[in-house]
Amino acid sequence: MTDKPLSSLALGILGVGYFASYFVAGLRKGGFEGKILLSPRNTETANKLAQTHNCAIADSNQEVIDQSDIALLSVRPEHLQALLSGLIFRADQIVISAIAGISLESHHKAGKLPENLIRMIPVCCIEAGEGVVPIYPANEIVENLARYAGAPVVFNSEDEFDLSLAASCMNGWLYEFFGSMSQWLENKGLPPQTARDLVLHNVRGATGYALLKETEDLTSITNAIATEGTYTLKGLDVLKAQQGITAWDKALDEVHTNLVKNN
Ligand SMILES: NC(=O)c1ccc[n+]([C@@H]2O[C@H](COP(=O)([O-])OP(=O)(O)OC[C@H]3O[C@@H](n4cnc5c(N)ncnc54)[C@H](OP(=O)(O)O)[C@@H]3O)[C@@H](O)[C@H]2O)c1
Structure with missing residues (x-):
């Protein structure tokens, strides 16, 4: 299998919801032309992906595995154990898990x-x-x-990988933060689209500038x-007086503690 060119590999997806939708969209946008076979449950999303991103829908979860x-x-x-029950993978098959908060060891215990x-x-x-694709452990095919x-980032340990998941949650909080700033500008009189553009392009500009200054300590830019x-x-x-900066560290602590506990 490892000898096949990546474009001729078949990717099978078990669990077709929000994650699968953006992952498939990202792969296709990036030019992945290999076969993508979806599990049949959640027909609405599977049909949508089949139509918009050239995916096939299998008759069963086992068919997904057999043909990928x-x-x-x-x-x-919470659905991992039930999913794995009765499924048979090939010994040489690569299995990728996008399931957060479950260690490799716990995956193996689940099925x-x-x-x-x-x-x-x-x-x-x-x-x-845009964005990083955290991976652990290293695997050349998965990285490719x-x-x-996106940009694959391979971690040296599962502990490091868990830290990347805390950062991923931070990505999710940002939209709420952007929305709140955009709303403030609107409340002060800016048209909604202008407010949205101002916030998003300021943020994009800040990340672009910080990436350009790659050797500079981030706080020193401020x-x-x-x-x-x-x-x-x-x-x-x-912001500092209101714990507006340190509150983010506290949120990261909370997520990380729970991630490690659930592993
Ligand atoms: N959402 C995110 O932004 C995000 C980010 C990073 C990682 N993840 C990870 O991605 C995973 C999925 O999250 P999600 O947000 O995509 O959840 P989701 O939208 O609920 O999608 C999960 C899908 O799996 C289906 N499913 C459940 N049991 C199944 C089975 N036995 N066979 C086939 N399909 C089955 C569900 O169907 P039903 O709806 O019928 O139950 C649902 O369509 C989670 O483990 C999460 O940790 C998600």
Whole structure:
């Protein structure tokens, strides 16, 4: 199987919901032309993906496995055991799991899975062709597949991988933060589209600038801007006084503690 070119590999997906939808969209947008075979449950989403992203729908979960080189598990954690019950994977099959909060060891306890089990959990921005694809452990084929959807980042340990998941949750909080700033601008009188564009392009500009200054410490960029007497410093002081920065560390702590506990 490993000799096949990536474009001729068949990817089977078990669990066709929100994750599968953005992962498939990201792969196709990135030019992946291999076969994608979907599990039949959740017909509405499967049909939509079949029509918009050239996927096939299998008659059963076992058919997904039998007809794929790589199988992707993307059910919710509480459904993993029931999903695996009765399914038979080939010993040489690569299985990718997108299921957050379940260690490799716990995956193996939940059912009979092949040795080649790789955790890979990108967030929804891969649909826009941006973002990282956290992977553990290293696997060249999975990394090459991930490259269609984003930038693969391979971690040295499962502990490191869990830290990347906390960062992934941070990605999810950002939209609420953007929405709140956009709403503030609207409330002050800007048209909604202008408010939205201002926030999103400011944020995009900030990440673009920070990526450009690759050797610079991130907080030092703020320090260089928020100098004595500036409006930026006035606002930053308010944020700090309200724990507006440290609150994010607390949220990361909460997520990480729970991720590790559930593993
Ligand atoms: N959503 C995210 O942004 C995100 C990000 C990173 C990782 N993940 C991970 O991705 C996984 C899926 O999350 P999601 O948000 O995509 O959940 P979701 O939208 O609920 O999708 C899960 C799908 O799996 C289906 N399913 C459940 N049991 C099944 C079975 N035995 N056979 C076939 N299909 C089955 C569900 O069908 P029913 O609806 O009929 O139950 C549902 O369509 C989770 O483990 C999560 O940790 C999600």
